[in-house]
Amino acid sequence: MWYRSPSFILDNQEQEKFLLRQQLDQQNDDVLNPPPPPSMSEISIQNPNPNISAYYQTRAAHHAVVTSDWLAQAQAAVSGGVTGEDTVEKVEEDDRVVEKGESVIEEFNSWRKQPDLAEAVAAIRALASVIRSSKATTMMELEIELKKASDSLKSWDATSISLTAACDLFMRYVTRTSALEYEDFNSARSRLMERAEKFGEISYKARRIISMLSQDFIFDGCTILVHGFSRVVLEVLKTAAQNKKSFRVFCTEGRPDRTGLRFSNEMAKLDVPVKLLIDSAVAYSMDEVDMVFVGADGVVESGGIINMMGTYQIALVAHSLNKPVYVAAESYKFARLYPLDQKDMAPALRPIDFGVPVPSKVEIEKSARDYTPPQYLTLLFTDLGVLTPSVVSDELIQLYL
Amino acid sequence: MEPRRVPQNNPKIRQVGFTFNSQTQNPHSQPPLSTTISGGAVENNTSTLSPVMIPPPPFLDTSTSLPVPVPAAAAIPAARRVYDDSHSYLAASSPESTQPDLSEDWLRSSSGKYSLAFDMSGVNSPVADEQSTEGAEITVANHEKGANVSEVQVSHEDKKLSSKPSKDKLSKAERRALQEAQRAAKSNKKAAASGVAAHVTGKPTEASKQPPQKKNVPLRTSSVPVSETKGGNQPSEKDKKKDIPHPRMQYDDKSRVEKAKKRSVVKQTEVRNRVELFRHLPQYEYGNQIHDLESKIFNHDSVHPAVYKVGLQYLSGDISGSNARCIAMLCAFKEAIEDYHTPADKIITRDLTARLNSYVSFLSECRPLSISMGNAIRYLKTRITKLPSSLSESETKTAISSDINRFIHEKIVVADNVIVQQAATKVRDGDVLLTYGCSSVVEMVLVYAHEHGKKFRVVIVDSRPKFEGQGLLRRLVAKGLSCTYTHINAVSYVMHEVTRVFLGAASIFSNGIVYSRIGTACVAMVAHSFRVPVLVCCEAYKFHERVLLDSICANELGDPDVIAKVPGRKDVNYLSNWMNKENLQLLHLLYDATPSDYISLIVTDYGMIPPTSVPVIVREYGKEHLF
Incomplete structure (x- = not known):
C-alpha cells in the first residue's frame, strides 16, 4: 500500500525533474541562445494559441461569444497567419508521432462538439473508446496505452483543471481493481470497459444529481446571486423553476466574455425574475441577496475552488455580510492541486476586449480565473453529496491514495 | 465538579477532562482554583490536582524517578560542569567533528541528515569510545575485553553482590553475564576513583561529584528486583489491555510517583519550585546524573549498553529532534536485539517485548518519549507479537531487525x-x-x-x-x-x-x-x-x-537553570541563587x-x-x- 500511494506524485515529479534536466542541459549547450521558458514552449506545442487558454476558447465557442479579439484572430488565421487552425494541425502532426495520442484527441474533440457535454465527460468517453479500440494483448500494454492517451489529453490543454482531474480520476477509478490480476486478459478488459462506461455514466448524470440535492436549499422568495455561466447552476435553477419555487436571480455581467448576459437570457426563458448587475455592483446589492450560487472550474484539495475571475471577491463580500456561498461542482472536478494563494497556479489567459484601443504601455491582467479559499465557502453540492469544504480533501485522499 | 475517582481501582476507564483523584494519603483535594501559577508556592507538597488524563500509547506507565537527596550546594557546580562537558560531547559526536571550528557552536548533533544516527549503531564505534573515555571513565572496548577474560572465573564477593538482584528469574547464562558486567564495572570504578583521586588536586569540581555517585550504588541494587519482576509478567497484562490506552503518568500523583521511582534506573532529582499549572509534568534537576550514569554503563542487566548510551545522549541533549531521536532509538533496539539470547524457559516474542518495555521505560526516564518514538515503539511491538512462534530465534531476530530497517527507510527516509x-x-x-x-x-x-x-x-x-x-x-x-x-x-x-x-x-x-x-x-x-x-x-x-x-x-519541561542564566554574561545573572527563593518559579517549556x-x-x-x-x-x- 505504502509504496503505491505517492506514485502519482512521484511520477509527476519525475517528469518535472526530467524536463528540468533537459532545460538545464539546453542551457548548458547554448548559453548565448537561451530557449524560451519550458512552460511556454510546452504550451506552444500543445496549445493552439499560446496566449489564450484552450479551455476558454472552447467555452467561448460553445457559448457563441464573439469578441473583437476573437474575430481579429479568426481573420488573422484566414489570412494565413500562424495561429488558430494551423497550429491545431501542427499539434495533430506532433501527436501522430506519438501514435495513439492523435486518435484520442480526435475522439475527444468529436465528443466535445456537443455543447451540453462537459469537457471532462468528453475526455472520459474518449478514454473509454481507447480501451474499446485497443489492440493490446496484455494488461500492462493496455494500461500503458491508456496512460499515454490520458497524458496526451492532459497536455492538449494544461489549463483545464477538470480535464486533468477527470483523466486522473478515470485512471484511478478504472485501473484500480484488485481483481484484474487474477483474470485472463479478455475478461479483465471487459471489466475495464464496464468500469469506464460506468464512470462515464456517473459523470454524465452528475449534474442531475446535484440539481436534485440542492433543491432543499432554495426556498420560496429567496434571492440568488449567480456569477458566470455554469451549466450546473443553470440545471439547479431550472429544476427549481420546474418545481414551482418562486425565487429571484441576480446575474453579474461576467465581463469580459459576458457570461452573465447569457445566463440572464436563460433565466428569462424560464420566466424567472432576473436582474442584471455590473460586476462592480456586487457589494451594493449583496444585502438583498440570500445566497450566492457559483459553479467551479476545479475544486482543489484545500476545499477551495478555482472559478471564473470575480468569484473570490463575491465570496469575500458575501462572507463579510454573512451570506452563504454555495458551490455546485461535479466530483470529476476534484483536482489534486493545493494553491496557497492567487498566483500559485498555472494562469489561464484569455483575451479581454475593452472596446477602445489600449495604449501598448498599459499592462492588462488577462488571467481568467481566481482561487477562492475554503473559509469563504459554505457548502459544496457535488454528486457525492452535499459536502463541507474540508470533506473534499478526505474524498480526494480516498480517491487517490 | 466531577465525582472523585480512584485511578488505581479502575485503570481501564479512559479519563478525559478534569478529574479529581482522591488519594489515600491526601484526601483533601484542592478546588480547581488552586491551579493558578501564583498560588503554586504554598501547595508544594499537597498537590492532588491532576488536570487532564490523556490516554497515551500503552507503554508509558513505567516511568519516573527517584529524588536523591543531593546537597544543593554540591549539585550546582556539578551541573555546571556537566554542561560544560556536554559541549565537548557535541564536538565529539557531531558528524562534522572533522571540522574543528564547529565545536564552539550550539550544533545539533543530528544535523538535518541522519548520519549520526546511523553511525552510532555500534557501541564500539569511535563516537561511543570518545564519549566514555571523557572524564576518566571506562572505555567500552576495554570493558568488553575485561568481560571476556573474566568469563570463567566468578569470584565469591561478586556472587554475593549480584545474586541478590537476579534471584530465580534469571537463567544461568544471564546471571553469569550479569556478574561479569558488574565485576568489570567494579574494577573499573576502582580505577576511575583512583584516577579521580589523582585528579583532585587539579580539579576540585571532580570531588564534589563523587558523593552522589557512591550514594546511588546501594539504591540501585535494591531497585533491580522490582524492575525484574515487573518485566517478567508484563507482556500478558499488556496484551490484555492493549486496546485501552493507559492514562499518562501524572507527576503530581504522589503515590504513583513513589511507586514508579522504585523501579527507575535514572536517579533524577525533582526540581523544588515548580510552576503549579505544570505539576503533572516531570521536571528534574539537570546535569548531575550524566556522569553518574555513564560510569554504570555495564552495571545494568536490564538495559543493553547501546540503549543505555542512547538514553544518555537524550539526557545530555546530544540527540534532539524527533526524527533523530526515533532513529537513534530504533538503531539501539536493533543492536540490543542482535545481542539478545532467549533464556531457556522463555518464549522469544514474550521475553523480547518485556525487554523492550524495560528499555522504553529507561529511555523515558532519560527524557519523556516523543510521539514519533511512541509510534515507532508501537509499530515494533505489534510486529514482534505478530511474528509466528514457529520461527527460530535467529529468524525472529533477523525478521525484527529487517522490520526496524524498513520502518526507518519507509517512514522516515523515503x-x-x-x-x-x-x-x-x-x-x-x-x-x-x-x-x-x-x-x-x-x-x-x-x-x-x-x-x-x-x-x-x-x-x-x-x-x-x-x-x-x-x-x-x-x-x-x-x-x-x-x-x-x-x-x-x-x-x-x-x-x-x-x-x-x-x-x-x-x-x-x-x-x-x-x-x-x-x-x-x-x-x-x-x-x-x-x-x-x-x-x-x-x-x-x-x-x-x-x-x-x-x-x-x-x-515537556526543560532545565529551568538554562532560562535563568545568560551564558557569557556574568553581569546579568540576577537569578543565580533562585533555588532558594520560595516565591519564584521558572517555567521552561x-x-x-x-x-x-x-x-x-x-x-x-x-x-x-x-x-x-x-x-x-x-x-x-x-x-x-x-x-
Whole structure:
C-alpha cells in the first residue's frame, strides 16, 4: 500500500525533474541562445494559441461569444497567419508521432462538439473508446496505452483543471481493481470497459444529481446571486423553476466574455425574475441577496475552488455580510492541486476586449480565473453529496491514495 | 465538579477532562482554583490536582524517578560542569567533528541528515569510545575485553553482590553475564576513583561529584528486583489491555510517583519550585546524573549498553529532534536485539517485548518519549507479537531487525524525500521563506529547492536558549543560500517581506494541532495575521490520533537553570541563587501547540493536505503501519 500511494506524485515529479534536466542541459549547450521558458514552449506545442487558454476558447465557442479579439484572430488565421487552425494541425502532426495520442484527441474533440457535454465527460468517453479500440494483448500494454492517451489529453490543454482531474480520476477509478490480476486478459478488459462506461455514466448524470440535492436549499422568495455561466447552476435553477419555487436571480455581467448576459437570457426563458448587475455592483446589492450560487472550474484539495475571475471577491463580500456561498461542482472536478494563494497556479489567459484601443504601455491582467479559499465557502453540492469544504480533501485522499 | 475517582481501582476507564483523584494519603483535594501559577508556592507538597488524563500509547506507565537527596550546594557546580562537558560531547559526536571550528557552536548533533544516527549503531564505534573515555571513565572496548577474560572465573564477593538482584528469574547464562558486567564495572570504578583521586588536586569540581555517585550504588541494587519482576509478567497484562490506552503518568500523583521511582534506573532529582499549572509534568534537576550514569554503563542487566548510551545522549541533549531521536532509538533496539539470547524457559516474542518495555521505560526516564518514538515503539511491538512462534530465534531476530530497517527507510527516509519534493514545488522564484528553529525536513526542502535552481531567500528565526537555528544557518550559508538571521523578538518586523513560512513539527494531532518547538505557535500566529501561508512539513508517522487542545496537558519541561542564566554574561545573572527563593518559579517549556487555523497546508508523505485531513490519514493509514 505504502509504496503505491505517492506514485502519482512521484511520477509527476519525475517528469518535472526530467524536463528540468533537459532545460538545464539546453542551457548548458547554448548559453548565448537561451530557449524560451519550458512552460511556454510546452504550451506552444500543445496549445493552439499560446496566449489564450484552450479551455476558454472552447467555452467561448460553445457559448457563441464573439469578441473583437476573437474575430481579429479568426481573420488573422484566414489570412494565413500562424495561429488558430494551423497550429491545431501542427499539434495533430506532433501527436501522430506519438501514435495513439492523435486518435484520442480526435475522439475527444468529436465528443466535445456537443455543447451540453462537459469537457471532462468528453475526455472520459474518449478514454473509454481507447480501451474499446485497443489492440493490446496484455494488461500492462493496455494500461500503458491508456496512460499515454490520458497524458496526451492532459497536455492538449494544461489549463483545464477538470480535464486533468477527470483523466486522473478515470485512471484511478478504472485501473484500480484488485481483481484484474487474477483474470485472463479478455475478461479483465471487459471489466475495464464496464468500469469506464460506468464512470462515464456517473459523470454524465452528475449534474442531475446535484440539481436534485440542492433543491432543499432554495426556498420560496429567496434571492440568488449567480456569477458566470455554469451549466450546473443553470440545471439547479431550472429544476427549481420546474418545481414551482418562486425565487429571484441576480446575474453579474461576467465581463469580459459576458457570461452573465447569457445566463440572464436563460433565466428569462424560464420566466424567472432576473436582474442584471455590473460586476462592480456586487457589494451594493449583496444585502438583498440570500445566497450566492457559483459553479467551479476545479475544486482543489484545500476545499477551495478555482472559478471564473470575480468569484473570490463575491465570496469575500458575501462572507463579510454573512451570506452563504454555495458551490455546485461535479466530483470529476476534484483536482489534486493545493494553491496557497492567487498566483500559485498555472494562469489561464484569455483575451479581454475593452472596446477602445489600449495604449501598448498599459499592462492588462488577462488571467481568467481566481482561487477562492475554503473559509469563504459554505457548502459544496457535488454528486457525492452535499459536502463541507474540508470533506473534499478526505474524498480526494480516498480517491487517490 | 466531577465525582472523585480512584485511578488505581479502575485503570481501564479512559479519563478525559478534569478529574479529581482522591488519594489515600491526601484526601483533601484542592478546588480547581488552586491551579493558578501564583498560588503554586504554598501547595508544594499537597498537590492532588491532576488536570487532564490523556490516554497515551500503552507503554508509558513505567516511568519516573527517584529524588536523591543531593546537597544543593554540591549539585550546582556539578551541573555546571556537566554542561560544560556536554559541549565537548557535541564536538565529539557531531558528524562534522572533522571540522574543528564547529565545536564552539550550539550544533545539533543530528544535523538535518541522519548520519549520526546511523553511525552510532555500534557501541564500539569511535563516537561511543570518545564519549566514555571523557572524564576518566571506562572505555567500552576495554570493558568488553575485561568481560571476556573474566568469563570463567566468578569470584565469591561478586556472587554475593549480584545474586541478590537476579534471584530465580534469571537463567544461568544471564546471571553469569550479569556478574561479569558488574565485576568489570567494579574494577573499573576502582580505577576511575583512583584516577579521580589523582585528579583532585587539579580539579576540585571532580570531588564534589563523587558523593552522589557512591550514594546511588546501594539504591540501585535494591531497585533491580522490582524492575525484574515487573518485566517478567508484563507482556500478558499488556496484551490484555492493549486496546485501552493507559492514562499518562501524572507527576503530581504522589503515590504513583513513589511507586514508579522504585523501579527507575535514572536517579533524577525533582526540581523544588515548580510552576503549579505544570505539576503533572516531570521536571528534574539537570546535569548531575550524566556522569553518574555513564560510569554504570555495564552495571545494568536490564538495559543493553547501546540503549543505555542512547538514553544518555537524550539526557545530555546530544540527540534532539524527533526524527533523530526515533532513529537513534530504533538503531539501539536493533543492536540490543542482535545481542539478545532467549533464556531457556522463555518464549522469544514474550521475553523480547518485556525487554523492550524495560528499555522504553529507561529511555523515558532519560527524557519523556516523543510521539514519533511512541509510534515507532508501537509499530515494533505489534510486529514482534505478530511474528509466528514457529520461527527460530535467529529468524525472529533477523525478521525484527529487517522490520526496524524498513520502518526507518519507509517512514522516515523515503517519506522525507517525498515531502521534500512536494514542498519544493511550493517554492517560487523570488520567494522569501521563513523558518523557525532547525527542522531537518525543512532544511532538506531548502537545500533541494536551492539545488534545483530556485531563486529565493531564507529568513531563519531563532530563539533562546538552544539557538538551534545557528547550526541551520551555518549549513545553509555554506551551501550558498542567501540567509537572514534574526531572533523571534523581531518576527513581526521581518514577516511583512516573507512569502512562505516553512515549519517542522514534533507531532500533529487529530484536530490538526501542530505540536512543535516552543515558539512555533507564535511564528505561525504572526504569519497568519500577515496573511502569509504557513506550510508544515511532517512525516505521517508522527501523526497521532489523540486530540490536543492546549500546550498544558502534554508538554515537556526543560532545565529551568538554562532560562535563568545568560551564558557569557556574568553581569546579568540576577537569578543565580533562585533555588532558594520560595516565591519564584521558572517555567521552561519545550513545546507548544499551534492551532490549525494558523496552518495553511501540511506536507506529508501522503501528499499535501489541509490540517482538517489529519484524521483521515490517521484513520486510513494509522492501522496500516502496524501490519
